[in-house]
Amino acid sequence: xxxxxIAGNWKMHGSRAQNAELIEGLLLxxxxxxxxxxxxCPPNVYLWEVGRLLKDSIVKLGAQSVCAESIGAxxxxxxxxxxxxxxxxxxxxxxxxxxxxxxxxxxxxxxxxLAAQAQGLIPILCVGETLEEREKxxxxxxxxxxxxxxxxxxxxxxxxxxxxxxxPVWAIGTGKNATPEQAQDVHAHIRAEVxxxxxxxxxxLRVLYGGSVKAGNAKEIFAMPDVDGGLIGGASLxxxxxxxxxxxxx
Ligand code: PEP
Numbered sequence: 001x002x003x004x005x006i007a008g009n010w011k012m013h014g015s016r017a018q019n020a021e022l023i024e025g026l027l028l029x030x031x032x033x034x035x036x037x038x039x040x041c042p043p044n045v046y047l048w049e050v051g052r053l054l055k056d057s058i059v060k061l062g063a064q065s066v067c068a069e070s071i072g073a074x075x076x077x078x079x080x081x082x083x084x085x086x087x088x089x090x091x092x093x094x095x096x097x098x099x100x101x102x103x104x105x106x107x108x109x110x111x112x113x114l115a116a117q118a119q120g121l122i123p124i125l126c127v128g129e130t131l132e133e134r135e136k137x138x139x140x141x142x143x144x145x146x147x148x149x150x151x152x153x154x155x156x157x158x159x160x161x162x163x164x165x166x167x168p169v170w171a172i173g174t175g176k177n178a179t180p181e182q183a184q185d186v187h188a189h190i191r192a193e194v195x196x197x198x199x200x201x202x203x204x205l206r207v208l209y210g211g212s213v214k215a216g217n218a219k220e221i222f223a224m225p226d227v228d229g230g231l232i233g234g235a236s237l238x239x240x241x242x243x244x245x246x247x248x249x250x
Pocket of ligand 1: 232
């Protein structure tokens with residue numbers, strides 16, 4: 001019922017030459033139709049060119065963050081309208097690197113979510129606990145708080161046009177992925193929280209797992225009933241690895 005979705009978060013990696021090679025490899029390896037949605041999220045400076053390289057392929061374009069404001073004196077930022085203008089379909093909001101390094105709090109993440117949807121972008125809302133929070137038994141509490149911050153300000157039904165990503169902070173870029181069971185537990189919790197507001201939306205909502213997904217572990221994680229694909233960092237930078245992860249999502 002839920003179409004799997006695999007999104008690559010390139011973070012601050014790439015060059016014009018590397019991007020061209022990566023996209024060429026992806027497009028060569030993908031048949032015309034696949035039973036999974038696929039997106040790549042390059043750094044902003046490369047969005048336009050990567051969008052051109054993707055042309056009308058099945059791979060969609062996403063950005064890694066968005067400004068909560070719509071226009072004006074916000075040096076270094078890019079608005080949702082600008083991301084839409086250069087061809088983005090998706091935008092990641094609330095990635096843990098934004099939350100921790102750039103001190104984006106729940107309220108700001110919620111504003112970014114709204115700004116993205118106001119321009120017709122599909123936000124990929126990231127939630128997840130730190131290692132300390134997990135060890136203190138606070139995982140579901142943290143994830144619920146992060147989710148509630150958005151649901152409390154978004155219009156009813158906003159999650160119909162959004163994707164969630166559970167990304168335990170301790171698993172991101174560490175090589176230590178959550179076990180399929182750990183992921184399933186939190187994904188089921190997220191779906192139940194959404195279902196408490198709207199069961200139909202919860203049933204259709206795609207909840208991705210992110211955190212050290214590789215070709216070697218993707219299939220068992222994606223096989224869990226509430227895991228609908230993945231948000232992939234490091235492993236999205238190599239075409240053959242990312243293609244294997246996309247295949248594991250089918
Ligand atoms: C991410 O940055 O969203 C991520 C999941 O990274 P990695 O796959 O490298 O852990």
